[in-house]
Amino acid sequence: MTLTVETVPTVADAARRLGTGVRYLGGGTLVMRALNYGDTSVSTILRSSDPALTRVETSGDRIRIGAGVTMAGVMASRDLEALHPVARVIGGPAVRNMGTVGGNLFADPPYGDFAVALLVLDAMVQVEGASEVPLERFLGERRGLVSAVTIRRPERGAFRFRKVSRVKPKGIAVLSMAAYLPGAPGRITGARIAYGNMGPRPIRVAAVEQALEGRGLDAGTIASAAGAALQGVSPQTDPIASEWYRREVAPVHLRRLLEAQS
Numbered sequence: 417m418t419l420t421v422e423t424v425p426t427v428a429d430a431a432r433r434l435g436t437g438v439r440y441l442g443g444g445t446l447v448m449r450a451l452n453y454g455d456t457s458v459s460t461i462l463r464s465s466d467p468a469l470t471r472v473e474t475s476g477d478r479i480r481i482g483a484g485v486t487m488a489g490v491m492a493s494r495d496l497e498a499l500h501p502v503a504r505v506i507g508g509p510a511v512r513n514m515g516t517v518g519g520n521l522f523a524d525p526p527y528g529d530f531a532v533a534l535l536v537l538d539a540m541v542q543v544e545g546a547s548e549v550p551l552e553r554f555l556g557e558r559r560g561l562v563s564a565v566t567i568r569r570p571e572r573g574a575f576r577f578r579k580v581s582r583v584k585p586k587g588i589a590v591l592s593m594a595a596y597l598p599g600a601p602g603r604i605t606g607a608r609i610a611y612g613n614m615g616p617r618p619i620r621v622a623a624v625e626q627a628l629e630g631r632g633l634d635a636g637t638i639a640s641a642a643g644a645a646l647q648g649v650s651p652q653t654d655p656i657a658s659e660w661y662r663r664e665v666a667p668v669h670l671r672r673l674l675e676a677q678s
């Protein structure tokens with residue numbers, strides 16, 4: 417089967433060109449692997465050379481991350497310092513040099529670690545030709561061409577992330593977890609907790625957020641949060657871990673995340 421590669425100058429052109437058989441290429445770490453494994457649903461690979469896709473821009477407390485910014489690009493940005501520990505544990509150097517923020521939003525489990533982090537940072541997704549939507553809503557549909565993701569600059573020390581993998585340093589996640597805890601260890605206001613690999617897509621965990629909200633991060637609060645750790649989750653069994661294992665270890669790792677243990 418013939419495969420066509422098209423490069424268009426703007427994101428708007430790319431959005432117009434999307435359709436049956438046309439697959440947008442971010443860094444290609446997943447698209448190219450699928451093609452190499454014989455995915456015949458794609459007849460055209462679409463790229464865009466729009467420079468806006470690879471920019472990180474700040475305005476007040478908002479940071480706009482172009483969808484084509486790679487994990488290496490995240491690690492090179494001072495404005496994205498809070499996200500360096502997340503980008504650093506995504507794949508090895510080759511994957512980090514190619515894999516993009518936009519592509520991560522479309523990565524199915526066991527991938528999508530970056531999206532987990534973005535979920536707790538109040539991320540808004542810009543789909544070309546549409547209004548910005550909260551990431552949580554976007555992940556439910558995952559449609560259209562993403563041009564950028566915007567986050568609020570995190571309060572210093574409030575963001576935490578944990579990726580649990582069996583192979584170090586670059587293994588695929590058994591699960592990943594992120595927390596945003598403004599005010600901690602004092603009274604927490606606006607707690608946000610998200611998991612990866614504990615459902616069909618990265619999810620917020622409302623029961624844990626409620627257990628933390630308005631409380632200090634002491635032993636009692638952490639115990640209540642760990643007690644709610646499995647509410648609303650539906651982990652899968654895959655070659656990395658069984659559903660049973662993910663359920664067993666999630667409360668332990670949530671506790672460690674909240675206690676800020678390594």
Ligand SMILES: Cc1cc2nc3c(=O)[nH]c(=O)nc-3n(C[C@H](O)[C@H](O)[C@H](O)COP(=O)(O)OP(=O)(O)OC[C@H]3O[C@@H](n4cnc5c(N)ncnc54)[C@H](O)[C@@H]3O)c2cc1C
Pocket residue numbers: 439440441442443444445446447448449483484505506507508511514515516517518519520521522523526527528529530560561562563586587588589
């Ligand atoms: C060896 C290996 C290790 C990996 N390790 C990890 C890991 O540890 N953690 C992790 O999270 N992921 C991991 N991945 C998965 C992947 O590399 C990342 O999720 C990466 O961020 C995907 O981005 P990409 O640009 O390469 O996506 P692509 O392969 O380019 O695209 C993936 C999908 O997203 C769509 N897409 C891409 N960009 C856009 C856009 N702007 N708008 C609309 N649709 C878009 C594509 O059409 C395609 O359907 C790994 C992959 C490999 C091969």
